[in-house]
Amino acid sequence: MDEIFHLVREGNSYMVKSWIDCVQNDFNLVDDHGFSLLHWACWDGHLNIVEILVNKGAKINSVNKCEDTPLHNACQNNHLNVALYLIKNKANINAVNIHGNTPLHYACHFGYQDLAIELIRYKACLGLCNRFHQTAIDMCRDELKDNILELAKELNLDLARIAFRQESISRYSRQKSKEATFAAQSTINIDELPVEKMLDSNHLSTTWKGYWQGNEVVIKVLKIKESTPRIASAFNQESKRLRIFNSANIQPVLGTCVCLPDLIIVSQYLDYASLYSVLHDNNNLDFDCSFNIVLNFAIGIARGMDFLHSLEPGINFDLNSKNVVVDDDLTPKLNMAESKFSFTEKYKIFNPAWMAPETLQKKAEDCNKKMADMWSFGVILWELFTRTIPFRDLPAMQCGMMIAKNNLRLELPIEIPNHVKKLIKICTNEEPNKRPKFEMIIPILEKMSR
Incomplete structure (x- = not known):
């Protein structure tokens, strides 16, 4: 895992693309700090890699452990071209992190005038307060502050202060990569799958909500006439092809468990279901x-x-x-x-x-x-x-x-x-x-x- 993060940080787009094209490599995986590949590409300003990841379907509003989105990271380091690309691809411009700071807060704090002005033109909210009751304007130095106030007047923008509320953060702007922790393991021991409740039972299978590695999962037990070692072998071989992590519109099989007569498929649990x-x-x-x-x-x-x-x-x-x-x-x-x-x-x-x-x-x-x-x-x-x-x-x-x-x-x-x-x-x-x-x-x- 460390190697792909190193390739992203050094801007090796050819090797990054080759890695992503392998179906069992999850481009939404995260490091120990919750940084995804997209977070690091935005932090370092590698627009070519950002484009590769976004076009492949990387979660553009994913958050790290401080709840920074990739747009936060681009703005913290004044990568204007990266920030504009993210915004045009539906990044949440008003996402707030654990401190209540938006990307605009960072652009203003560090004095990145061109970036701050572009964020405002793309409808970044000037009135949002962070945990310390500061708006982005409050964090500006004098000259930038004057320029922003002039722009706000020109665009007839509302400067009313909006108090910080943690519970107001939209969950659509806080996407955490769950599959990332699963990609390396395919075979699961039955003892690792505590069950919470039955979800459904039909002619093909019985499905349960359970847990694996501390995450909510769906546990699907197949209904077949006879479970033999030969069928179990076929199940193990064929299920490997269902572990597809490199497409944003594929829900992969995370792992399987053979505990004859049961053949079990494990996948991520989703609140909305089908x-x-x-x-x-x-x-x-x-x-x-x-x-x-x-x-x-x-x-x-x-x-x-x-x-x-x-x-x-x-x-x-x-x-x-x-x-x-x-x-x-x-x-x-x-x-x-x-x-x-x-x-x-x-x-x-x-x-x-x-x-x-x-x-x-x-x-x-x-x-x-x-x-x-x-x-x-x-x-x-x-x-x-x-x-x-x-x-x-x-x-x-x-x-x-x-x-x-x-x-x-x-x-x-x-x-x-x-x-x-x-x-x-x-x-x-x-x-x-x-x-x-x-x-x-x-x-x-x-x-x-x-």
Whole structure:
């Protein structure tokens, strides 16, 4: 772990990129002080490495043990170009650390005039007080103070003081990397997994909330007809490919445990659980599913699928909203714990509403899995913009039969925006070979969010 931090600090972008491209390397890992790779890249002003990490999906608002974000670190060291890049990529400009200081507090304290003025132009709040009842202006030297007050007057900014309140810090601006502590270990002893409560039980598995290494985890116990040493060996081999730490939109398998007859998968516990739960079960959300949030869900899922489709050999993952989890910063992630193994029953279908018609009519080996995934994505788009369960009034078996044999299809209601309707139609083209690839629709979705 020390080596990658050294490479980041010396600005070796080639080696950093090579390290990140390995699927089992977690680019959100942290050191003993809670500094992520992005924190150090911003501290040292290595814009090229900052761009690599952000483009890969590093948590831009992650916090260290003093609750500094990468933007704090860039501003502490007067790296204006890095600070502007972070802000343009949705860094929280008014994030406060353990002392109540914002990035603007540091720019003013150290007398970085150009940086302070740019932060103010990007809507940094001038009235926020830290723990010591100081605003950023209070920390300025005389000349800078005069210039900022003049700018505030020009921009008609509110200078009213806002008292510091620890509980007011938005948790979306305080992202801590949990997976980082797990990346080095894949095999888990059953004695290391204390269980708190059952979360769910279905035909495929029983899931529990538990703990591992002091962190909340989901413990999934597979239900299979017979656990043999041969199946256990296959489980161990195949699960290694599910430990994908280098994609922001993949929820990796953290580790596995074989305690015959039980085969156990461990993954990170998330408060929001699945996207299905967010859209259909949770009436107490602390955010609104606005157009932009829904669109960001779609973009994240598309990026995750594009990443999965780049892997060879591919991973047997069924795309539906039940198999997508939502992180505490509202990042959607494809849950690798829901992937299929070679020894699981191949011909049982449980979520046909999201499945492409050809996959319900033919054998799996006769279908183009990537094109079938695009149909499933089209159904998720419909689900996101209607907040409705597809074919909710039909039992699964009847739903599958009617899609396969009776041409049952989703109707596009009037409330879905026309450009989204058009994309859904493209994704769910009846001819698989005419459906687009994920790399083609990501720019379309990103353009919608502008």
